[in-house]
Amino acid sequence: MKPRRPVVEGYFEERADGSAVLVGGRCDACGAYFFPKRFSFCRNPGCGAPDLADVELSTRGTLWSFTDNRYAPPPPYPAAEPFEPYGVAAVALEAEQMVVLGQLARGTDVAALHAGQAMELCAEDLYETDDAVVRVWKWRIA
Amino acid sequence: MKPRRPVVEGYFEERADGSAVLVGGRCDACGAYFFPKRFSFCRNPGCGAPDLADVELSTRGTLWSFTDNRYAPPPPYPAAEPFEPYGVAAVALEAEQMVVLGQLARGTDVAALHAGQAMELCAEDLYETDDAVVRVWKWRIA
Amino acid sequence: MSEVVVLGAGMHPWGKWGRNFVEYGVVAARAALADAGLGWGDVGFLAAGNTMRNGYPGYVSGSTFAQSLGWQGTRVSSSFAACASGAVAIDSARAQIQAGRCDVALVVGADTAPKGFFGPLPGVRPEDPDWIRFHVLGATNPTYFALYARRRMEAYGATTDDFAAVKIKNSRHGLENPNARYRKEFGAAEIAESPVVADPLRLVDICATSDGAAALVLASAEYAARRADRDRHVRIAAISTVTPRYPNTYLDMPDIATDSAVGAALPERSFRDSIAHAAYEEAGLGPGDLSLAEVYDLSTALELDWYENIGLCGEGEAEALLRSGATTLGGRVPVNPSGGLACFGEAIPAQAIAQVVELTTQLRGEAGARQVDGARVGLSINQGLFGHGSCVIATR
Amino acid sequence: MSEVVVLGAGMHPWGKWGRNFVEYGVVAARAALADAGLGWGDVGFLAAGNTMRNGYPGYVSGSTFAQSLGWQGTRVSSSFAACASGAVAIDSARAQIQAGRCDVALVVGADTAPKGFFGPLPGVRPEDPDWIRFHVLGATNPTYFALYARRRMEAYGATTDDFAAVKIKNSRHGLENPNARYRKEFGAAEIAESPVVADPLRLVDICATSDGAAALVLASAEYAARRADRDRHVRIAAISTVTPRYPNTYLDMPDIATDSAVGAALPERSFRDSIAHAAYEEAGLGPGDLSLAEVYDLSTALELDWYENIGLCGEGEAEALLRSGATTLGGRVPVNPSGGLACFGEAIPAQAIAQVVELTTQLRGEAGARQVDGARVGLSINQGLFGHGSCVIATR
């Protein structure tokens, strides 16, 4: 079996129990969260602290909006052949007071979704390379 | 034998006698030449005529400056493996009152060149593809 | 600081020919100069909007157009701000005029757009948010448009019939615009047959990518006052190119998360609201003064968002305003009398300039069959990726 | 129009780390703000120079830096003009100040450069002159530098010893500059062993590509006059961002031919001469007023061209001027006291800003061991691909 690797380093982690968690940055000075972390410094203009701590974000939130994509995006999206439609969800995290995007887990019935419903993070395969199964975080109905 | 094709369409032509000629644009209104032609309109701000005629440039000129490149350029230069150094010459055309660049013909002794000497246009292979031999104009000592 | 004046406006029609963007820009620039009765030699500054999909000449659009019009020593700027590029170019030209560095400035934007979705340029760039959103999430521009559209449905009860009504309105407006790419009236039945791209949006809800160009000739008020054609002059009362205020908690392209609201007070108004607000403040005008507006209908649903962002109605009231007919030609404040992006498609660096060309045409009373009666004040607005606001208020 | 004032200058050291260019820019911006005794909240406009090799954030550098420093609604511009980008950004900031739109503006340029020759971005683009020159001719930047160098040898009798002397001088100057990437003295023997890249130029004659950043805080004269640190203020007396005049008969990158001189009168002066001339005219100063100059030594030989272009000597006299010691620290008009590109390498959008940082440091008398005694007037100059002039004159 091919080893798994995350689609991009440092954005999320998968746990032994099969769950997944997003990793962002948190400013000890002002409390702000950032996802992705991108830089070491705080981007709150009233703060600007030089360091952010790595922090696991809430794995549950409420659905802010969602869509179902029916056409294949251009590269660098690793579209399967034949193209497989995919949903995208924007989920509000309460503790972090921010909205985070993710694809919807395969098989989610988009027509049954509604704003405000509880969602939780998971991970699924995004594509395969010769060497690895590439994994991505996704949102599923909680 | 593979067919020959010019490295870029419309910049030069090869004749049956083995000679080559650059093709530029000429403005009938003000007399200006342009190489490459690029656009249909005259770029003399005092003119701006909407049309340029295709025109063959002088095939002889005088050397303005020259160099010998000893390191492989990055893509999109189609560098041979192993890398083959190449000279570049800037040649002044009298009738057109302009300077035009070209590689120096293979085997030109760069150390023997001097500004002002007579040069003439020729064509050589630049690289090969699966389907064609790709040709380019060059300057050689007249 | 006295207001700068629009002396000339010109366009290359929108379409999809795949020719070099420089050709389009030169046509638009010459049209604007001819409209102003001026020559290229009268121009003291050229401000252009860049295009990122046409090689190096697109990165240095100012010098590219200056060379094509003929080198004459003109100072140039080449700005990029995604869809707001045109507004930044207009602002750059205005600043040079108001700083006293030239009397007449030329503003040009032109593009040759690829087919289909806009995607990032080639390469692997995990540090580029625009690359990440495509590679990791397949979050195309229509994905974001769809999230915004669905949000209106969930939060305010908008329906796909409302979105279709925007399309029907704009397609009728554009019928009378000779520069529009699409001049075809859409009906509800035809819209219902259009394939879904990103639910709830159909293909006809989403604007195309186009080739096109637009140009303006701007001058100082003092220079304009000496001319005989003062009855055609339109004044630039405000340009807003504001960025967001932290924390920006509304999801903007190309980010995959919003700012966190922890540890900082929310700004007084949302980013989109703040774009128009800054322009109103500068112009000393308000939504009630508008005769017309050109808003960026990247999607039909997004036009409804803008109604609220520019203060034509309160939050959640855009659908009712649309249904009332107020934003249709003949209504209280027609929106997108040009036909909007629905009829033009996006030609990124030209778009914000084209909006001001429409304002100019309307405020001069030269818009023919799509003329807004008695137009006195026009507003154009859009937003570029990466936090670029773009709003112009013009008056006559 | 009153002159704008430099209140703060800052840099991120030049090097080659491959980190995100945004980090460098934020460091430089914060250094400039700290030098000015101001905070990011005091900035009313942010003008940045773009980088084309770092994805979308580099195309919208103004908003990228604004986001990283923290969104606060600041208006931004993101300009590109190849190596002249920094000058265009400074000019953009100055225009906003002189137009009365802000009191304080921040100018930032930062880059992360690839190794080796600069090449075009991926793709096949026969309509892009920058793609053509690489694909068809292998005409890299050093090819052009070599053509210019050889021309000096053929036309004026320059020798490779002269070029080596430029390297020796600049390497000595840079020894004392903590922001320089290369702080190592070169001697003639070592230079003679350096491999030829493009005859007559050796590797050590040609500047490297670097990571780095530079920033300036500019303010209106009125704002500056209210501050207590007036003895540190440096004034921007001129900015020249002129383009060529037709016909431009000196071969410029990336063109593969010059303009034709048929059918049009030659301009009064060459493009490079005209860049400095426009700045001198605006400042009401001349070459004899200069205390120092920072010129763009992309190659050692090119520094000699600039001596003539900025009027330090007549055509063909640069080698004699160099040999006289006039352009060495301690001479009449030191050139590149910073160490120049020889010690920094190119960080494209930062470079013209870094030149003005050096002028500021020198005119304040804060340059330490590389201080030009009694510096009162400094000039910085460079040229960007596609006809971009860049010259700043600063005074104290």
Ligand SMILES: [Zn+2]
């Ligand atoms: Zn913080």
Ligand SMILES: [Zn+2]
């Ligand atoms: Zn002509």
